[in-house]
Amino acid sequence: MALLLSGCGSWARRSAGPVGWGGADRQDPALSGNGRVLASVVRRDGRDTVLLQEQPSGTVLPLRHFGRLQPHRSPSLSWNGRYLALLVQQGPERRVLIEDRATGRLHRLPLPGGLVPESLSLAADGRRIAIATEGDGRSRVQLYDLTNLLEPDLPAGLPVRGAPATTP
Amino acid sequence: MTLGAGGLVRAVTVAGALPVLLAGCLAPLPQPMVGLNQRLEAAGPARAPSLSGDWLALIVSRGGRDRVELVDLQRQQPVPLPGLERPDAQPLSVAVDGRGERLALVRQLEGRTELVLYRRNLMALQPVPLQPPGVPRRVSLRADGRELAVEVSRQGQWQVDLIAVP
Structure with a gap:
């Protein structure tokens, strides 16, 4: 029988903090597996733009790619925040991209024709990605194996410049 | 026939670009997980995936109703989630942890939208x-x-x- 636990334990809440561009909306949050990096989407110059911040300091972390490819949506991070997977708009196409923050490489994930990605989720170790698409009159979720594309990002993984040095 | 200076520059430029072009052509591609994808396709229209470790949580439409499913990717099977579902609830977003133990869920129920945490080992739902x-x-x-x-x-x-989850 299912239990309904109400009022058990204490929920410590904190705001993700200011985004630095006035009172902008902040949406689509995603935490790295260790919780040290937060990705979210904020409205910047009228365009939805991914923002990467160290936690809990709120320090903005640099990204090499993704400029001029707005709007951004559905960010997803690996364990240490080494990989950021994101949906971007490239001309008329919405594409799935993964930035490797350790090497600066950008990986493009081609999808079968006619499928438009709506959201994604990157496994914390970077071995797989789940992509929700629309196309052929239905919505579907498909999984892709990334082991021949990405090195694993594990709790003892490569340190990422600009990211905190330790894991909890 | 000999190349002029301009032709030589073009030839060197093309030769220099070849490794980059070839690397682009030969770059490894993500591999669709065919067996799992066929099972997901058969389960019905689906959206809002959350992938962590060997677990995939998603919202599946079946019989005109949206419900949360948690799939064990090792066994390629959904696992039961007793106490999570209510026929009058509309799931909007779901997230799973790396052990497939905790699910966070946003759902509409009785005219309001709520955030709940489900613990699978306890079969417990906590607002x-x-x-x-x-x-x-x-x-x-x-x-x-x-x-x-x-x-x-x-x-x-x-x-x-x-x-923070207590």
Whole structure:
């Protein structure tokens, strides 16, 4: 029988903090597996733009790619925040991209024709990605194996410049 | 026939670009997980995936109703979630931790939108209070299950709350 636990334990809440561009909306949050990096989407110059911040300091972390490819949506991070997977708009196409923050490489994930990605989720170790698409009159979720594309990002993984040095 | 200076420059440029072009052509591609994808396709229209470790949580439409499913990727089978589903609830967003133990869920129920945490080993559903009050939408859970991030609408503005899981 299912239990309904109400009022058990204490929920410590904190705001993700200011985004630095006035009172902008902040949406689509995603935490790295260790919780040290937060990705979210904020409205910047009228365009939805991914923002990467160290936690809990709120320090903005640099990204090499993704400029001029707005709007951004559905960010997803690996364990240490080494990989950021994101949906971007490239001309008329919405594409799935993964930035490797350790090497600066950008990986493009081609999808079968006619499928438009709506959201994604990157496994914390970077071995797989789940992509929700629309196309052929239905919505579907498909999984892709990334082991021949990405090195694993594990709790003892490569340190990422600009990211905190330790894991909890 | 000999190359002029311009032709030589063009030839060197093309030769220099060849490795880059070839690397682009030969770059490894992500491999669709065919067996799992066929099973997911057969389960019905699906959206809002959350992938962590060997677990995939998603919202599947079946019989005109949306429901949360948790798939064990090792066994390629959905696992039961007793006590999570209510026929009158509409799931909006789901997130799973890396052990497949905790699921955070945003759902509409009885005219309101709520954030709940489900613990699979306890079959227990726990409301997550939002302070100050707001309307949640998308939720994400850390892979270690210790903290969730949720998008909350307050007074017409979307904010992100980070909430430690007790």
